[in-house]
Amino acid sequence: xxxxxxxxxxxxxxxxxxxxxxxxxxxxxxxxxxxxxxxxxxxxxxxxxxxxxxxxxxxxxxxxxxxxxxxxxxxxxxxxxxxx
Amino acid sequence: xxxxxxxxxxxxxxxxxxxxxxxxxxxxxxxxxxxxxxxxxxxxxxxxxxxxxxxxxxxxxxxxxxxxxxxxxxxxxxxxxxxxxxxxxxxxxxxxxxxxxxxxxxxxxxxxxxxxxxxxxxxxxxxxxxxxxxxxxxxxxxxxxxxxxxxxxxxxxxxxxxxxxxxxxxxxxxxxxxxxxxxxxxxxxxxxxxxxxxxxxxxxxxxxxxxxxxxxxxxxxxxxxxxxxxxxxxxxxxxxxxxxxxxxxxxxxxxxxxxxxxxxxxxxxxxxxxxxxxxxxxxxxxxxxxxxxxxxxxxxxxxxxxxxxxxxxxxxxxxxxx
Numbered sequence: 271x272x273x274x275x276x277x278x279x280x281x282x283x284x285x286x287x288x289x290x291x292x293x294x295x296x297x298x299x300x301x302x303x304x305x306x307x308x309x310x311x312x313x314x315x316x317x318x319x320x321x322x323x324x325x326x327x328x329x330x331x332x333x334x335x336x337x338x339x340x341x342x343x344x345x346x347x348x349x350x351x352x353x354x
Numbered sequence: 355x356x357x358x359x360x361x362x363x364x365x366x367x368x369x370x371x372x373x374x375x376x377x378x379x380x381x382x383x384x385x386x387x388x389x390x391x392x393x394x395x396x397x398x399x400x401x402x403x404x405x406x407x408x409x410x411x412x413x414x415x416x417x418x419x420x421x422x423x424x425x426x427x428x429x430x431x432x433x434x435x436x437x438x439x440x441x442x443x444x445x446x447x448x449x450x451x452x453x454x455x456x457x458x459x460x461x462x463x464x465x466x467x468x469x470x471x472x473x474x475x476x477x478x479x480x481x482x483x484x485x486x487x488x489x490x491x492x493x494x495x496x497x498x499x500x501x502x503x504x505x506x507x508x509x510x511x512x513x514x515x516x517x518x519x520x521x522x523x524x525x526x527x528x529x530x531x532x533x534x535x536x537x538x539x540x541x542x543x544x545x546x547x548x549x550x551x552x553x554x555x556x557x558x559x560x561x562x563x564x565x566x567x568x569x570x571x572x573x574x575x576x577x578x579x580x581x582x583x584x585x586x587x588x589x590x591x592x593x594x595x596x597x598x599x600x601x602x603x604x605x606x607x608x609x610x611x612x613x614x615x616x617x618x619x620x621x622x623x624x625x626x627x628x629x630x631x632x633x634x635x636x637x638x639x640x641x642x643x644x645x646x647x648x649x650x651x652x653x654x655x656x657x658x659x660x661x662x663x664x665x666x667x668x669x670x671x672x673x674x675x676x
Contacts, residue, residue: 312607315572
């Protein structure tokens with residue numbers, strides 16, 4: 271079953287809250303992880319791992335560095351979920 | 355052929371630790387490499403580390419930690435019949451460190467060998483010691499983790515020189531005490547992943563230590579909590595019963611992630627890395643020795659140990675705190 275963009279965004283918000291303590295309602299599409307949400311590279315790895323558990327989409331380290339905004343991750347998960 | 359008579363189980367009688375005198379702070383490192391105290395604390399969790407003097411050897415540190423453990427155990431050197439030194443930074447390939455350490459402690463003619471499983475070394479050596487006592491091939495074993503990583507660090511490489519440090523920790527292992535004979539060292543869960551060997555390496559004698567930090571972080575935060583849980587399961591101890599969780603002091607963020615996924619709310623989680631840095635095989639016995647000395651963890655309670663690092667090698671077991 272394909273997830274909607276809203277579902278992915280909500281799930282990502284929960285993950286960011288759990289991993290980095292950033293409230294889910296601040297996790298909005300235009301935000302950048304590093305500058306806006308103050309999330310560092312190690313937390314990004316934890317977010318990628320949690321996203322794999324939650325969405326069944328693997329985000330390798332070499333892809334991770336290109337995912338700068340929340341929308342980037344949402345798009346990546348949607349793309350990968352479709353092609354999987 | 356006859357076989358030796360063993361013990362129904364092994365236990366740890368005492369721990370000891372040694373840290374070199376020289377404290378190296380983050381601010382000092384920030385003078386020589388492009389980093390800051392805040393960055394190191396937030397990414398790695400280290401505030402300061404100890405660095406051995408140029409003429410201070412791995413054996414020197416091992417002798418100091420082991421001497422303290424031996425004194426704490428109430429045994430004499432003559433009681434020790436096996437010495438295992440877990441190290442990945444020995445002074446030389448031969449002679450090994452263990453025989454030198456034994457001689458300097460006045461232990462006459464014990465079995466003596468070095469063991470290299472890098473940061474998992476102490477847990478591997480502890481498993482060997484427990485098995486030797488149970489099988490009857492040794493009665494009292496000195497298990498030491500000792501490292502001088504500073505001599506393998508590129509002090510211009512900010513990704514590694516902020517992490518690695520020097521020190522030693524030791525444990526005295528012996529047979530279980532009568533009359534209850536409750537075992538004090540649980541079954542080991544160990545393994546390796548040689549396909550990831552390049553993640554942490556000193557490639558040859560002219561190289562420095564290199565580490566792919568992000569990949570190691572991903573592996574450590576995903577692969578290890580099942581190993582830790584399995585060690586609890588084999589020992590028949592639920593994680594909620596643990597009084598202490600003492601993982602290898604690699605990175606505070608890794609420690610916290612594994613602890614969270616393990617689910618051991620009562621356990622005091624070792625954070626020795628804050629003032630000790632990453633001392634590879636020495637980190638677990640050093641942390642335990644210091645936690646016991648500070649009265650943070652109760653004698654007789656269960657603690658979970660897990661070592662992991664280069665190789666890739668990992669090992670975990672539950673112990674009863676001495």
